[in-house]
Amino acid sequence: MCVEKSRLRCLQAPIVAQERVAEGIFELRFAAPRLSHSLPGQFIHLLCGDSFLRRPFSIHRAEGEEITILYRLQGAGTNWLSRQREGGLLNVLGPLGSSFASPRENERILLVGGGMGIAPLAFYAERHSHFPTEMIAMAGFRSASQVAGLQPFHRARVPLSLYSDDGSSGERNRVTAGLSERISEFGANRILACGPEEMMKSISAIAEKMNLPCQVSLERKMACGTGLCLGCIVPVGNSENYRRVCVDGPVFDAREIRWS
Ligand SMILES: Cc1cc2nc3c(=O)[nH]c(=O)nc-3n(C[C@H](O)[C@H](O)[C@H](O)COP(=O)(O)OP(=O)(O)OC[C@H]3O[C@@H](n4cnc5c(N)ncnc54)[C@H](O)[C@@H]3O)c2cc1C
Ligand code: FES
CATH class of the missing domain: 2.40.30.10 (Translation factors)
Structure with missing residues (x-):
């Protein structure tokens, strides 16, 4: 129906x-x-x-x-x-669901994606490519054979650094390995991330330590997708509070999530 x-x-x-x-x-x-x-x-x-x-x-x-x-x-x-x-x-x-916050003038935004998490970030880069803001992207994949979804960054002329688990594409490392240095070099004032949960948890911790706003896009198995079944909840805050990924997310302020 x-x-x-x-x-x-x-x-x-x-x-x-x-x-x-x-x-x-x-x-x-x-x-x-x-x-x-x-x-x-x-x-x-x-x-x-x-x-x-x-x-x-x-x-x-x-x-x-x-x-x-x-x-x-x-x-x-x-x-x-x-x-x-x-x-x-x-x-x-x-x-x-929710979307990443639109860029503000002269912001410096760092996009960090892992695997298929690159999909919404590439959309962000392309959609906002004419806005007066600076963006750079870091993308991690298992290996060169899995690299996909990068064309929008090229079309948007967003500089991109590649990482892979086996070194077959870009640097052999996790995207999170040199993240603090990259944030400082670029002078990022916001981070947007999407990918495996462990990656986003690490990025969230780094952002918090550096006092940077960070939005993450979370994945959960979903049933209704419209907020009715509570099948996609994530713990938030420091008590017994939960939010639904399908309607309150998938994009959340990283500080809101109670990471396990
Ligand atoms: C917001 C969001 C965005 C995503 N974006 C992408 C993307 O851009 N690219 C991408 O590759 N993947 C994305 N995913 C993951 C993608 O949805 C899964 O890979 C896909 O659903 C797998 O389906 P499948 O049937 O092939 O695999 P399976 O692992 O077989 O499917 C999942 C199985 O779990 C069952 N299931 C689903 N929901 C529930 C539930 N709530 N309770 C119990 N069982 C359940 C299904 O019936 C199915 O049998 C996203 C997920 C989310 C939440
Ligand atoms: S999938 Fe049903 S509430 Fe989110």
Whole structure:
């Protein structure tokens, strides 16, 4: 069933193109002019085949009438998705969730992504490329065969440093290894991060130590995606408080999260 709330749309969107862009990683474009108001950090919820539960994916690009997502093969849902071809219809709910705060004039923003976490940050870089702000990006992948989703940074002329676990692409290190130095060299006054939870926890600790605002985009398994089932909660604050990743997030102020 399709529901429609104010700016939230449920639609049948025709696939424009699907391409394998790295090992087990695909870029999928579909036509959805009614989602053109989507913001960096927001996500869509896709029905994948006959599965009852939708699957969430960050918006990687919203340009003209088209939306792009970047995804890694994981299980049944993403495998089904990878078999869909141009002209096929996708059942899409979105845009959902919160977005990264827009840049302020003369801000210096450091974007840090790990794996598929690069998807919403690349959207941010491209969407705000004409704004008078300085951005640089750090991206970490397991190996060169997994590197994907970087074109938007190049189009936006955002300088990018690459890291990989095995040294096959960029520096052999974690993105977090030289982060404090990079923050100081660049003079960053805000950090945006998306990737594995351990990475975001480390970035959050570094940002707090350096007294820098930091926003993180969190992932949780989701069911409804619209705030009703409480299946995606994360602990916040220093008591028994929780927030829902699907509607209160996925983008949160890093200081708000009670990291485990
Ligand atoms: C906000 C957000 C943005 C994301 N963006 C991206 C992205 O840009 N690119 C990317 O590659 N991945 C992204 N992900 C992760 C992506 O959603 C998963 O990789 C995808 O859902 C895997 O689906 P699957 O069926 O292929 O894999 P599986 O691991 O098989 O699927 C997950 C399984 O868990 C089950 N499940 C789902 N939710 C629940 C639940 N609440 N309780 C119990 N079982 C459940 C499903 O039914 C399914 O069987 C994002 C996740 C979130 C939350
Ligand atoms: S997925 Fe149902 S409340 Fe978030």
